[in-house]
Amino acid sequence: VQFVESGGGLVQPGGSLRLSCVASGLSFSSYVMTWYRQAPGKERELVAMISPFSGSSINYGDFVKGRFTVSRDNTKKTLYLQMNSLKPEDTAVYYCNRYPPRGEDWGQGTQVTVSS
Numbered sequence: 001v002q003f004v005e006s007g008g009g010l011v012q013p014g015g016s017l018r019l020s021c022v023a024s025g026l027s028f029s030s031y032v033m034t035w036y037r038q039a040p041g042k043e044r045e046l047v048a049m050i051s052p053f054s055g056s057s058i059n060y061g062d063f064v065k066g067r068f069t070v071s072r073d074n075t076k077k078t079l080y081l082q083m084n085s086l087k088p089e090d091t092a093v094y095y096c097n098r099y100p101p102r103g104e105d106w107g108q109g110t111q112v113t114v115s116s
Contacts, residue, residue, distance in 0.1 A: 001025040001105050003096050008110030015086050019110055021079040021096030029053055029074035032099035035081045037092035038109075048081060049099060063089075086114045 007019040019035070035047040048070035051057035055072045069082040079096050093109035 001098075001102075003105060003107040005094060005096055005107055005110040008094060008112045010113045010115065011086055012116050013087060013114055015114070016082070016084045017086065017112060019081040019083065019094055019112075021081075021107075023077045023079065023096075026098065028072075028077040033072060033079045033096060034099045034101065035070060035079070035094060035096055036101065037090075037094045037112075039089075039092040042092075044095070047094070050079070083112070086112075088114045090114050 002024045003021050005019060005021045007017060009017060011017055030052050032049060032052055034049045036044050037047050038044040045061060047061050047064065048068060049059045050070045050072055058070055060068060067083065067085045071080045083090065091112060091114050093111050095106055095109040097105050
């Protein structure tokens with residue numbers, strides 16, 4: 001199983017980014033998929049979770065407050081995270097994983113830095 005995240009970068013407060021996660025080695029459509037993030041000196045926290053197949057059930061961390069949107073394209077085995085109205089406190093490395101997350105599946109993540 002492999003997850004490859006991309007799309008991070010440096011953005012000003014209030015800006016937007018779209019993260020992607022390409023999965024391989026698993027039946028992607030049949031898994032709950034998640035985005036996590038980890039800021040320096042902090043524990044990894046759940047950002048978003050999307051149900052298998054149609055992705056009709058979605059949950060977000062409390063800090064998201066309507067700013068992020070998670071989606072999936074099962075034909076491309078890809079998970080997305082559209083992030084709008086970014087804040088400096090969103091600065092972190094963002095990871096995707098299935099749920100429950102398995103330690104051996106963590107990828108390199110993609111760095112998101114929100115700064116003026």
